[in-house]
Amino acid sequence: MDQPLPDPVRFAPLYAPLLAVPEAADGCFVIARAAQSLDGYIATRDGESFWVGGPEDLAHTHRLRSLCDAVVVGASTVRTDNPQLTTRLVAGPSPVRVVLDTERRLAGHYRVFTGEGPETLLLCAPDIAGDSTFGTARAVKVRRGSYGLDIEAILAALAERGLRRILIEGGGITVASFLQSGALDRLHVTIAPLLMGGGIPAFPLPPVDRLADASRFGWTIHPLGGDLLVDIPLIRRV
Numbered sequence: 001m002d003q004p005l006p007d008p009v010r011f012a013p014l015y016a017p018l019l020a021v022p023e024a025a026d027g028c029f030v031i032a033r034a035a036q037s038l039d040g041y042i043a044t045r046d047g048e049s050f051w052v053g054g055p056e057d058l059a060h061t062h063r064l065r066s067l068c069d070a071v072v073v074g075a076s077t078v079r080t081d082n083p084q085l086t087t088r089l090v091a092g093p094s095p096v097r098v099v100l101d102t103e104r105r106l107a108g109h110y111r112v113f114t115g116e117g118p119e120t121l122l123l124c125a126p127d128i129a130g131d132s133t134f135g136t137a138r139a140v141k142v143r144r145g146s147y148g149l150d151i152e153a154i155l156a157a158l159a160e161r162g163l164r165r166i167l168i169e170g171g172g173i174t175v176a177s178f179l180q181s182g183a184l185d186r187l188h189v190t191i192a193p194l195l196m197g198g199g200i201p202a203f204p205l206p207p208v209d210r211l212a213d214a215s216r217f218g219w220t221i222h223p224l225g226g227d228l229l230v231d232i233p234l235i236r237r238v
């Protein structure tokens with residue numbers, strides 16, 4: 001009988017591309033991830049997302065964190081999930097935590113701003129007043145973009161600090177804005193076998209009128225426990 005492959009061998013095709021030398025001019029390699037239902041939602045309408053994917057997907061997310069220098073989340077994910085963004089489930093270092101909070105509206109009690117843990121950078125717009133620290137986080141000013149903070153400026157601010165392997169962990173608005181800006185090298189989407197009927201969409205993008213205008217991708221598919229992980233290589237435009 002065939003022995004199942006040990007995890008490091010089974011997962012090599014999935015993780016090896018993350019270790020390649022970044023090709024983009026800013027020296028960054030940027031990967032985004034999402035766990036979505038069959039009908040394309042990452043959370044219920046009230047924001048519940050624990051857990052869309054199964055335990056293997058959770059371990060996969062922690063593995064991605066351990067392979068990256070920085071993990072980026074939008075303000076709504078901090079507000080809803082109060083995440084730690086560490087690598088508790090796998091061996092390997094926790095990345096620097098990066099929160100996109102243009103107007104500095106987040107309160108200070110969230111776990112990324114309190115207690116022990118990896119460094120947190122709070123990214124906000126240059127015209128917003130405030131101290132250079134926020135709890136245990138350091139505030140970093142980044143110019144505004146057409147929506148929220150400018151994506152190229154976010155990556156430049158991280159590269160300047162030696163953070164070049166970047167995981168965009170969510171939520172949907174954040175992943176979609178990096179995707180739409182052409183700022184992703186790779187996209188991992190876990191598709192879980194559940195239907196939610198509505199909720200927070202995985203990719204809130206402007207609709208196309210014609211199928212010919214839709215973005216179409218090549219992908220490879222990896223079974224991940226009871227879920228399917230699709231691995232999509234992309235070409236950075238910025």
Ligand SMILES: NC(=O)c1ccc[n+]([C@@H]2O[C@H](COP(=O)([O-])OP(=O)(O)OC[C@H]3O[C@@H](n4cnc5c(N)ncnc54)[C@H](OP(=O)(O)O)[C@@H]3O)[C@@H](O)[C@H]2O)c1
Nearest residue numbers: 035047049074075076077102148149170171172173174177
């Ligand atoms: N299933 C999953 O894989 C997964 C993963 C993560 C999160 N989630 C769920 O996702 C939900 C939150 O997702 P969401 O789509 O509502 O919001 P989000 O992506 O977490 O946060 C979006 C917010 O980030 C700030 N932001 C600043 N600059 C930005 C930029 N350049 N691009 C995008 N956002 C920028 C904006 O807030 P300001 O204008 O205030 O700056 C924006 O409204 C939660 O329910 C969470 O549980 C699910």
